[in-house]
Amino acid sequence: MTRELQAKEKQELAASGEQTKPGPVFIPAADIFETDKAIVLLADIPGVKTKDLNIDLRDNTLTLEGEISPFEGADESAVLTEYDVGKYFRQFTLSEVIDQSKIDAKLTDGVLRLTLPKVEKATPRKISVTAG
Amino acid sequence: MTLIRRTNPGRGFGWGNFNPLQNEMSQLFENFLGKGYMTPLRSVFPPVNVCEDSENLYLTAELPGMEAKDIEIHAEADSIQLKGERKIESEGEKVCYHRRERESGSFNKKITLQTRIATDKVTASVNDGILRITLPKAEEAKPKKVEIKVS
Numbered sequence: 001m002t003r004e005l006q007a008k009e010k011q012e013l014a015a016s017g018e019q020t021k022p023g024p025v026f027i028p029a030a031d032i033f034e035t036d037k038a039i040v041l042l043a044d045i046p047g048v049k050t051k052d053l054n055i056d057l058r059d060n061t062l063t064l065e066g067e068i069s070p071f072e073g074a075d076e077s078a079v080l081t082e083y084d085v086g087k088y089f090r091q092f093t094l095s096e097v098i099d100q101s102k103i104d105a106k107l108t109d110g111v112l113r114l115t116l117p118k119v120e121k122a123t124p125r126k127i128s129v130t131a132g
Numbered sequence: 133m134t135l136i137r138r139t140n141p142g143r144g145f146g147w148g149n150f151n152p153l154q155n156e157m158s159q160l161f162e163n164f165l166g167k168g169y170m171t172p173l174r175s176v177f178p179p180v181n182v183c184e185d186s187e188n189l190y191l192t193a194e195l196p197g198m199e200a201k202d203i204e205i206h207a208e209a210d211s212i213q214l215k216g217e218r219k220i221e222s223e224g225e226k227v228c229y230h231r232r233e234r235e236s237g238s239f240n241k242k243i244t245l246q247t248r249i250a251t252d253k254v255t256a257s258v259n260d261g262i263l264r265i266t267l268p269k270a271e272e273a274k275p276k277k278v279e280i281k282v283s
Contacts, residue, residue: 005236031233047261
């Protein structure tokens, strides 16, 4: 039997740096798992389009940032509001060394799947010392 | 007669004095029990937003990872039912998880509408994990402009 889904309040980013644009910022729910060869990250970012998603990996810090364009038109008025709409932001520190050239990101139905392949271990090399 | 704004009682006359105390109490509880202890569970899954213009009601819900085939919509004259299941596929036996925050499961939610709708003209779409349903208002529920007769 499948479990029933519970409505959860979206988690708002507490102490974000200074935002240049006003509006709420949420922390997307994420799964992170690891295989022998890669670290895979899945994040729920409904409403974010491919062009509005920024992924940045720098000094072992992975940053995800997704912008949202609101749906409501100018002459519509809200009747019921059960969730807030805002951009998504989350940062992760990666412990493994990632092969940056092979990172793969896919966005399907509001779910981001980011595959971060680990760097193959440097093959041991013998260094010969010559007397000079 | 004085017009009294009914929303935001805290900002009206008389109530102002209660607020500092209330805030302080909330703060105390929040420090003790952690933030969000009092956040009421506002709804069943999925949370929806509804807005309207003179012609239609628009319902949106965030359903990441779900496709049209996973969602069932039943429209009645004054309510709408959303039913479905979110599946998260297994990644295999060999993986080890660092975090697991995304949830799978089923839902069945009924929303009572305050406006009667034309059920045969309801349309729905799913894009980027967001469900959008357009519910055209029934003819009798549309706002009418009333002319004032000058006698």
